[in-house]
Amino acid sequence: MNTLNHLNRRQMLQRAGMGIGSLGLASLLQQEGLAAQNPLAAKNPHFKTKAKSVIWLFINGGPSHVDTWDYKPELAKRDGQALEGFDRFTGFFANAVGGLMKSPFEFKPHGQSGKHVSSIFPNLSKHVDKMAFIHSGHTESNNHSPALFAMNCGLPRMGYPCVGSWVTYGLGSESDSLPAFVVMSDPKGRGLPKGHAANWGAGFLPSVYQGTHFRPTGDPIDNLKRPTGMNAEQQRRQLDLLKTLNQQHFEVNPFEESLAARIESFELAYRMQSAAPEALAVDKEPEHIRAMYGLDDDKCKHVAAQCLTARRMVERGVRFIQIYSGGMENQRSWDGHNDIAGNHSQFAGETDKPIAALLQDLSQRGLLDETLVVWGGEFGRLPVAQKSKKPGRDHNPHALTYWMAGGGVKGGVSYGETDEIGHKAAVDKCHVNDLHATILHLLGMDHEKLTYRHNGRDFRLTDVGGEVVKEIIA
Amino acid sequence: MFGAGTLDERMLRRSIYFMIKRSKLIPSMQLFDSPEPLVSQGSRPATIIAPQALHFMNNGQVRASAMELARQLKAQPDTAAAVTLGYQTVLGRAPTPKEQKSIASFIDVQEKSYANNGRELALADFVQVLFGLNEFIYVQ
Structure with a gap:
């Protein structure tokens, strides 16, 4: 008892169990190959490929493939006719199902590949020869949140790690002063994508791999500003004292393997305070770049700033960037239940110029080869009308279009087909798992080998599915 | 509740x-x-990342806690007593003479660097450093 009286709580725990907690931690870290080092340190891929980073333009709400990239002349011929055998519960509004509806937009061939593109993309259509289209995408849910989870995490339920987390887990970060995985959402007050942070969560992966969601307004990163009244030198002295004390403690308690990492984390944090605002300073870009992205154009300047930020992040070694176009559902995103013409014109107008500029800018800087640009949403839309004063289209999980550019994909190719009216994927169907397997492959990772043990089994992004779409890889 | x-x-x-x-x-x-709140966790991952450091350095709640304790330390007769109370409160032990020395010179410099309320702010800066110590973050 006497001896115990001289021990404080920490020493007691340490001597009694040799720090049971610390042992558990050490073995866990070793098991994950993270021992005493930064879990975000850059790692080698399974095999060598071109793509180092990803910019995923998430076309939130469900873009209509037949009004954007999947040209269906048959729809015009059968405009107004009923679609026989159609399951009216495919979408959400079973009592508003109308006849087949032609696209309100004109399609014209573009580029050497002669790809037919909707008139809502006057700028993006100039870049079709850089794009590989997947027209035969399909997913597991006709509802926004589960479909968003499926597209981001591989399964239509919440709680699983998203693509960005898997990629960061697999490859680490190339930046020593910025987050590895960044998410930007709608800055116009239209809300977050449905399911919120579960779309960029790390699930059962260590939380270090979760996306850093830049706040749409105000300070983009939590805790980036020093406390009011404290200057840089004052904070520097704090960190110096912290380092001194930590080291003095280490001399007495040499069991703390994590100490070096802790000290380094404070140094990185100190660097981040200046590196993050610098990376976000899009107004420092020269005038011709600002104009190219549309930074001075009210219609699209919010997406322009995000695309330009994405390029600056890629240049600075950020691994994975996701930009959401649109906020929540209905008129706040590409969810064109009513007035598909007005809805898609608006959101295409917000994104066409900035995304086209991003492709051009990456290309002229020689970055497109190592940056995979991905465009697509959580599902497609139906070829039949959703009846309304101005008709729209309801959700369609059976068909969706994705395109990718750069990062080792072939330009000007189209893979897979929907049926003649764009109702369902028909030729070379590409499940969400296949899309994910392809993205991982382009980054040099075998989707069957990128695993994490959880709840007694090895989990993958692609669960038990996934075929790499080799046809679009250069 | x-x-x-x-x-x-x-x-x-x-x-x-x-x-x-x-x-x-x-x-x-x-x-x-x-831990992820939807399922039970057999073991818990532990990471050391920069945003945690930013939390200790800049978070309003952390700073407010440091200021609160600093107000109590300020009532102590001298720096050595304030440092000792800070160590007992945050780490449950007395500071070593070496630690006392490093901290005393830190508090002195910080105090002079603030135009107003230097004593309290310097003590808060010191408490914030205690919060960032590995010894505080991990129970060894």
Whole structure:
């Protein structure tokens, strides 16, 4: 008892169990190959490929493939006719199902590949020869949140790690002063994508791999500003004292393997305070770049700033960037239940110029080869009308279009087909798992080998599915 | 007893008593590897990342706690006594002479560097450093 009286709580725990907690931690870290080092340190891929980073333009709400990239002349011929055998519960509004509806937009061939593109993309259509289209995408849910989870995490339920987390887990970060995985959402007050942070969560992966969601307004990163009244030198002295004390403690308690990492984390944090605002300073870009992205154009300047930020992040070694176009559902995103013409014109107008500029800018800087640009949403839309004063289209999980550019994909190719009216994927169907397997492959990772043990089994992004779409890889 | 839960940072209870809503995860707990709330966890990952350091350096709640303790330390007769009380409160032990020395010169320099209220702010800066120590973050 006497001896115990001289021990404080920490020493007691340490001597009694040799720090049971610390042992558990050490073995866990070793098991994950993270021992005493930064879990975000850059790692080698399974095999060598071109793509180092990803910019995923998430076309939130469900873009209509037949009004954007999947040209269906048959729809015009059968405009107004009923679609026989159609399951009216495919979408959400079973009592508003109308006849087949032609696209309100004109399609014209573009580029050497002669790809037919909707008139809502006057700028993006100039870049079709850089794009590989997947027209035969399909997913597991006709509802926004589960479909968003499926597209981001591989399964239509919440709680699983998203693509960005898997990629960061697999490859680490190339930046020593910025987050590895960044998410930007709608800055116009239209809300977050449905399911919120579960779309960029790390699930059962260590939380270090979760996306850093830049706040749409105000300070983009939590805790980036020093406390009011404290200057840089004052904070520097704090960190110096912290380092001194930590080291003095280490001399007495040499069991703390994590100490070096802790000290380094404070140094990185100190660097981040200046590196993050610098990376976000899009107004420092020269005038011709600002104009190219549309930074001075009210219609699209919010997406322009995000695309330009994405390029600056890629240049600075950020691994994975996701930009959401649109906020929540209905008129706040590409969810064109009513007035598909007005809805898609608006959101295409917000994104066409900035995304086209991003492709051009990456290309002229020689970055497109190592940056995979991905465009697509959580599902497609139906070829039949959703009846309304101005008709729209309801959700369609059976068909969706994705395109990718750069990062080792072939330009000007189209893979897979929907049926003649764009109702369902028909030729070379590409499940969400296949899309994910392809993205991982382009980054040099075998989707069957990128695993994490959880709840007694090895989990993958692609669960038990996934075929790499080799046809679009250069 | 558990309140509305989740995002109120003024909650003073230990986090084991918090009600966690899966759609409103607490940022500071997320930062420190709070387990995923939907399933039971056999073991818990532990990460050391820069955003945790930013939390200790700049977070309003952390700074407010440091200021609160600093106000108590300020009532001590001298720096040595203030440092000792700070160590006992935060780490449950007395500072070593070496630590006393490093901290005394730190507090002295910090105090002079502030135009107003230098003593209290310097003590708060010191308490904030204690919060960032590995010895505080991990129970060894």
